[in-house]
Amino acid sequence: MFSKVLIANRGEIALRILRACRELGIRTAVVYSTADADSAAVRLADEAVRIGPSASRRSYLNAAAVVEAARKVGAEAVHPGYGFLSEDADFAEICADNGLTFVGPPPHVMSVLADKSSARALMSRAGLPLAPGAVQPVPTAAEAAAVAAEVGYPVIIKAAAGGGGRGMAVVHAPADLPRAYARTRAAAQAAFGDDRVYVERYLTDSRHVEVQLLCDAHGNGVHLGTRDCSVQRRHQKLVEEAPAPALSPATLDAIASTALRGALDVGFTGAGTVEFLVDVEERFHFLEINCRIQVEHPVTEMITGIDLVHEQFHIAAGTALRWRQEDVRFTGVAIECRVNVEDPNRGFTPTPGRLDRFVPPGGPFTRVDTHGHAGYLVGPYYDSLLAKVAVWAPDRDLAVSRLDRALGEFDISGPGMRTTIPFVRRVLDDAEFRKGRHSTGLVDRLIAAPKPAHPRRKR
Numbered sequence: 001m002f003s004k005v006l007i008a009n010r011g012e013i014a015l016r017i018l019r020a021c022r023e024l025g026i027r028t029a030v031v032y033s034t035a036d037a038d039s040a041a042v043r044l045a046d047e048a049v050r051i052g053p054s055a056s057r058r059s060y061l062n063a064a065a066v067v068e069a070a071r072k073v074g075a076e077a078v079h080p081g082y083g084f085l086s087e088d089a090d091f092a093e094i095c096a097d098n099g100l101t102f103v104g105p106p107p108h109v110m111s112v113l114a115d116k117s118s119a120r121a122l123m124s125r126a127g128l129p130l131a132p133g134a135v136q137p138v139p140t141a142a143e144a145a146a147v148a149a150e151v152g153y154p155v156i157i158k159a160a161a162g163g164g165g166r167g168m169a170v171v172h173a174p175a176d177l178p179r180a181y182a183r184t185r186a187a188a189q190a191a192f193g194d195d196r197v198y199v200e201r202y203l204t205d206s207r208h209v210e211v212q213l214l215c216d217a218h219g220n221g222v223h224l225g226t227r228d229c230s231v232q233r234r235h236q237k238l239v240e241e242a243p244a245p246a247l248s249p250a251t252l253d254a255i256a257s258t259a260l261r262g263a264l265d266v267g268f269t270g271a272g273t274v275e276f277l278v279d280v281e282e283r284f285h286f287l288e289i290n291c292r293i294q295v296e297h298p299v300t301e302m303i304t305g306i307d308l309v310h311e312q313f314h315i316a317a318g319t320a321l322r323w324r325q326e327d328v329r330f331t332g333v334a335i336e337c338r339v340n341v342e343d344p345n346r347g348f349t350p351t352p353g354r355l356d357r358f359v360p361p362g363g364p365f366t367r368v369d370t371h372g373h374a375g376y377l378v379g380p381y382y383d384s385l386l387a388k389v390a391v392w393a394p395d396r397d398l399a400v401s402r403l404d405r406a407l408g409e410f411d412i413s414g415p416g417m418r419t420t421i422p423f424v425r426r427v428l429d430d431a432e433f434r435k436g437r438h439s440t441g442l443v444d445r446l447i448a449a450p451k452p453a454h455p456r457r458k459r
Contacts, residue, residue: 001024003027008084010041013082015044033056033381040373051069064094066085077313080104081292082293086104090107103270113266117198120286124286126266133198141181147199151200153171155177155200156202157199166187167188168184169184209227212224215272224328225256225300231438232443240295245396248282262286273289275287298336333395333396335391336388339388339420340386341386341419345451355376359410361407366402367390368387368388370386370387370388426446
């Protein structure tokens, strides 16, 4: 096992990794920007290295500065968390060139999987079902229109190098396609430095279901079941749960085994997630592979009892996988929601500011992952995620009620600050969500619906 790890991230995931290191007896160093000088991760780490100003491109996305920090503190490994450099194959290669273990897949595997187009081609060859559409990027609007005419509208245009819900556009009619194609290419170039896009059929009323995997460098792998991530706004998740509800056991088994087969076929190692869209007839279609720990990993940990960050470190250190598939047991239901500093009534616009009050919920089987505290300044520079609230219960009805109870206890306030908590509680109240029959269209439907006449009481 490693003696010292550099944590190349911030916020709640930096704290999550730091705590896992402490439990494994690993010394920690964190990098931080000027804006995060007083963060909880900086205060709790054994060492901290400032790597740049507030702008992420000059700090957390500065690969050279991160590697130099790792060398300065004598770290043996770098854990990238999620976001930032976590799926940057070039960064992983730079780490290797400097004698640092990157906690994640090897650079050549990450390179082909981070590109959605090449990942689709690989998964197709491995036998995973794809949504109808182009396997390779489409270089012109005319070719995109031809693909759309063949598979039928609506279609979705996606950036080949996209991620985090960015670089996507849904097109419902042929007349709208040229403009959407040009806009998506321009957005992809601005966000990822890569303007390649592909086109596939957009599956309406679909479910977003993903499979958590652990694979080692010795050819072993296990799946840790499914998660449903269908509650999304602008393709970014708000509520996640495990296992995926209201799908037959046969479908859940097929999705999980298919995901594991595809990952092993391409030589994946580490903790990763294979994502699918599932239609109303329970046909599932490969979406993408994420080569990192996911924001929503706590729900999998709660139903399996397996610490995913611990396993990441063991795999990165070269240890053979410590679990066989028959060892993995699934118990109960876990649901997580993201508490973002955003105003749902203004298009989920971020509302940064200072926290006057910050009192997380407690109670049985309730987990809060957060870097927030009273007096903390939520800046405008980074993702608006402030906390994750996850609960476990023996059945789904109780899990939904427990999460609603926990959110009712959460006390967050500051000048002009709004959070997604009231909106998430609307989701939990929704009849289709309560039945587990919701789709990726749920958030848009709730936004379009009249607001509740009276605010909900805390309960």
